[in-house]
Amino acid sequence: MGIFDETGKFLLDMVQSAGQGTILFWKALRQLRHVLRERHKTRRQAFLYGVCSIPVVTITALFTGMVIGGQTGFELKKLASGLETTVGSIVGAAMCREMGPVLTAVVLAGFVGGGMASVIGTMKVNEEIDALEVMSINPVRYLVMPRLVAMMLAVPTLTVFADVVGIGGGAMVAKYQLGVSFYTFFDGAFTTLSVEDVLFGLLKGWVFGIIITMIACQQGITTTGGAEGVGRSTMRAVVYSFLMILIANYLLFSLIYRPFVGGF
Amino acid sequence: MGTDVNSSESTAVPVIEMREVRKRLGGKQVLDGVNLAVPGGSTTTILGMSGCGKSTLVKHIVGLLRPDSGDVFVEGRDVGRASDSELRDIRKSFGMVFQGSALLQSLTVFENVALPLSEHRTMPPAQIRERVAEVLELVRLTGFEGYLPAELSGGMRKRAGVARAVVTKPDILLYDEPTTGLDPVITNTVNEMIKDMREKLGVTSVVISHDIPSAGKTSDRLAVLHNGRILESGPPEEIMNSALPEVRQFMEGGTRGPLTND
Numbered sequence: 001m002g003i004f005d006e007t008g009k010f011l012l013d014m015v016q017s018a019g020q021g022t023i024l025f026w027k028a029l030r031q032l033r034h035v036l037r038e039r040h041k042t043r044r045q046a047f048l049y050g051v052c053s054i055p056v057v058t059i060t061a062l063f064t065g066m067v068i069g070g071q072t073g074f075e076l077k078k079l080a081s082g083l084e085t086t087v088g089s090i091v092g093a094a095m096c097r098e099m100g101p102v103l104t105a106v107v108l109a110g111f112v113g114g115g116m117a118s119v120i121g122t123m124k125v126n127e128e129i130d131a132l133e134v135m136s137i138n139p140v141r142y143l144v145m146p147r148l149v150a151m152m153l154a155v156p157t158l159t160v161f162a163d164v165v166g167i168g169g170g171a172m173v174a175k176y177q178l179g180v181s182f183y184t185f186f187d188g189a190f191t192t193l194s195v196e197d198v199l200f201g202l203l204k205g206w207v208f209g210i211i212i213t214m215i216a217c218q219q220g221i222t223t224t225g226g227a228e229g230v231g232r233s234t235m236r237a238v239v240y241s242f243l244m245i246l247i248a249n250y251l252l253f254s255l256i257y258r259p260f261v262g263g264f
Numbered sequence: 265m266g267t268d269v270n271s272s273e274s275t276a277v278p279v280i281e282m283r284e285v286r287k288r289l290g291g292k293q294v295l296d297g298v299n300l301a302v303p304g305g306s307t308t309t310i311l312g313m314s315g316c317g318k319s320t321l322v323k324h325i326v327g328l329l330r331p332d333s334g335d336v337f338v339e340g341r342d343v344g345r346a347s348d349s350e351l352r353d354i355r356k357s358f359g360m361v362f363q364g365s366a367l368l369q370s371l372t373v374f375e376n377v378a379l380p381l382s383e384h385r386t387m388p389p390a391q392i393r394e395r396v397a398e399v400l401e402l403v404r405l406t407g408f409e410g411y412l413p414a415e416l417s418g419g420m421r422k423r424a425g426v427a428r429a430v431v432t433k434p435d436i437l438l439y440d441e442p443t444t445g446l447d448p449v450i451t452n453t454v455n456e457m458i459k460d461m462r463e464k465l466g467v468t469s470v471v472i473s474h475d476i477p478s479a480g481k482t483s484d485r486l487a488v489l490h491n492g493r494i495l496e497s498g499p500p501e502e503i504m505n506s507a508l509p510e511v512r513q514f515m516e517g518g519t520r521g522p523l524t525n526d
Contacts, residue, residue, distance in 0.1 A: 123368070131366035134326050134359075135380040135428075136352040142383075 014240050020222065021214035024144060028214075031138065031145040041146040049112045049147075050154035057158050058165055060107050061100065065166030068094050069173035077178065084178045088188030091170030096193055097257075100163035101201045102249055105208035108155060109241040113216040116147060117237035120220025121230040129221065144217045148210065155209030156202045163201060196261045204252055208245050215241040278337075279304040279436060279468045280325055285334035285344075286492075287320060294320045296492030297334070302485075307462050307469040308497075309479040311514065312489035313523060318472040319363070321489065322438050325470065326358055327351045338436070356384075359429030360438040365421040367413040367428070373400070374409035377427045386432075399427040403457065419450035426457055430465075437461055439471040443478050451478060458482045476515060480504065488514060490523065 035042065072090045076083040120143060123129050132139045167189055174180040219237040223229045278301035287295040294317040302308045312318050323329040324336050327343045336343040341354050367376045374396055381392045400406050403423040413421055422442065429437060439458065443451040455478050461467040462484075473479050479486055480500045487497035488511050496503060496511050504515055513521035 126364060126369070127362045127366040128368050130323075130328055131360070131362055131368075131428075133328060134355055135383065136355045137379070137383045138352070 013236070014243065017215060017218055017236065017240050018244060021211075021218040024140070024218050024221070025148075025210065025214045027140045028144045028148045028217075031141040032149070034141050034145065035149055038141065038146045038149075041142075042149045045146050045150035046154050049108070049150055050157060053108060053111055053154070053158060054161070056107055056111055057104055057162050060103050061095070061162035061165040062169040064099050064103055065091060065095055065169030066173045068099065068166070069170030070177060073174055073178040073180070084174075085180050085184050086188055087170070087174050087178065087180060088185035089192035091174075091185075092167055092189030092193045093197070095166035095170070096163045096197050096201045098249075100166055101159045101204035101208065102245065104159045104162045104205065105155065105212065105245045106242055108151075108158070108209075109212050109245060110238050112151070113212040113241045114234045114238045116213065116216035117219045117223075118230055118234040120217055121223035121233040124221060124223045125226055125229060139221070144213075144221075147217060148213045151209035151213040152206055155212070156205035159201055159205035160198070163198070194261075200252075200257055200261050203256070204249065207248055207252065211244050211248060212241045215244065277304060278302055279339055280470065281335075281337040282321075282324065283335045283337075285321075285324060285331045285336060287317075287324065287329060287332050289320065293492055295324070295331070298489070298492065298494055300487060300494055300497070302468060302470055304468050305462065305466050306484040307458060307471065307482055308485040308487060309471040309473055309483040310487050310489055310494075311474060311476065311479055311503075313514065314474065316489050317492055318474075318489055319440055322360075322440055322470060322472050326355060326360060326438060356432070357435045358438060359432060359434035359436070361422070361425045361429045361440065361442050363441040363444065365413065365425035367421060367424055369413050371412075372409065373405060373411050373413070373416070373424050376413070376424060377431050379428065380432050384432075395431060396427075399431045402430070402460075403427045404453070419446050422446060422450070422454065423457075426454065430461065430467075433465070435468060437467050437469045439469065439473075441472055441474075443473065443475045451475070454478075455482050490514075 069087055069091045073084045073087040076087060120129075123143070129139050129143075132142055171182055171185045174185045175182055216237040219233040219240070223233040225232070280300070280302040282298050282300040285295050285298040286293070298321060300310075300321075310318050310321060320329060324331055325338065325343065327346060331344050334344070338354055339357060341350070343351070343354060346354060367373075368379070371379065377396045377399060378392050381387055381395065382389075387395065396409075397406070400409065403426050405420060405423055405427060408416065408420065408424075413424070416424065426442070442454050442458065446454065458469060458471065459482050462469060471479065471482065483500055485497060486500050486503040488495045488503065488506075490510055496506055496508055503511060506512055506515070510522045512518075513523045
């Protein structure tokens with residue numbers, strides 16, 4: 001009984017968070033007309049989320065690309081000698097279509113989403129958001145919209161960066177452990193990949209950026225209960241956005257990639 | 265038991281008026297038919313024990329909470345039913361000093377105090393600098409413009425909060441526990457400031473407190489909140505000598521009586 005209760009509560013809470021996040025997204029979109037006015041805040045947030053995430057995204061993408069290159073390369077070699085030369089196409093497709101966008105988003109959900117929820121949650125429990133309201137400053141314009149714009153720019157950019165780093169990692173393993181030349185590796189990667197693949201990866205990054213921001217801001221703004229409440233909001237922001245990224249990833253594949261890009 | 269506050273108010277037109285305001289929060293009836301009228305240009309202190317709903321009451325005045333039933337009027341405008349944009353307009357008349365100062369931690373003292381002016385673009389930057397310097401001098405924080413709130417003491421943060429509240433020259437000031445946790449010297453400084461706001465600027469003030477000596481020094485009127493209702497209100501000397509057992513116990517700080525029997 002307990003496990004069903006808890007699962008039910010968890011799912012209800014996640015659906016509620018998604019619903020409130022969607023309403024907040026709509027409110028933030030309506031504040032986009034003030035984007036020029038908030039450009040300094042937006043630039044600062046974009047730097048914070050984009051540039052400061054480069055080391056963690058680099059390490060994640062590099063080693064993921066290396067593992068994909070190594071695992072698939074050795075399996076292909078086992079199947080038939082010489083087949084490992086096609087490893088570039090597998091690493092390229094895996095990084096640009098799935099691993100780049102999803103891993104970047106998952107890393108940012110923890111790294112940026114958690115931070116965002118805890119900052120806004122702390123502001124909420126310290127009555128800073130009430131103070132903004134009393135000063136007739138719309139918290140959605142002041143806090144949410146600049147973060148949304150910054151993440152809509154930062155996540156796709158970091159996704160492309162992760163694609164490049166991951167493919168580079170795969171190429172190094174292919175060359176030094178499988179004996180596949182860089183030319184063969186990149187020729188395979190670029191032959192398989194289409195512009196649509198890269199654009200679809202960017203679209204994913206853009207959608208994931210919105211999900212991370214809206215869940216983090218929604219959790220932050222609805223924080224109650226002091227330091228413990230901030231911790232709870234932070235944890236929920238990370239877990240809910242992580243799960244919603246995975247769900248959205250499948251929906252994007254099913255509704256956009258399969259019919260319009262994959263053609264199957 | 266509840267006294268109808270309106271019946272004992274002065275003849276001045278109330279700037280803030282609450283009629284039969286009820287609010288339930290977290291399963292508890294926090295406000296249970298509050299009636300309150302605050303005359304223009306006066307300082308009214310709402311007294312009550314911790315957790316009796318004082319902060320909830322003040323949040324209704326500024327529209328941070330909406331009543332489940334009843335009316336809240338500020339300068340004749342219905343705060344309880346105002347749209348978000350109307351509320352933003354109504355709030356331009358307000359300044360509020362929060363219990364924990366509520367300064368934005370990422371901004372310096374100068375940026376915090378200048379925030380309502382720079383966000384609403386009511387004056388050019390040079391004039392904003394001048395106005396901020398003026399209010400920082402008023403709260404004796406000149407020289408601390410570049411400090412972050414975390415680098416200030418509790419009293420200094422409170423004073424910076426007061427500076428931010430008055431920088432727009434509001435018509436109405438709300439103070440949520442302005443002297444809680446302050447040493448006696450800073451408490452008196454804050455009390456003097458509250459008096460100055462009324463005497464020099466003619467501001468209408470509502471102070472939420474359980475600091476009876478400070479309330480006696482700064483207020484024209486006291487109102488005692490208990491069990492979600494205003495038990496009694498009137499001039500300080502009248503309330504200090506109240507015949508109501510609950511009010512007497514609160515004023516005397518007695519550990520036994522109707523307040524502690526609830």
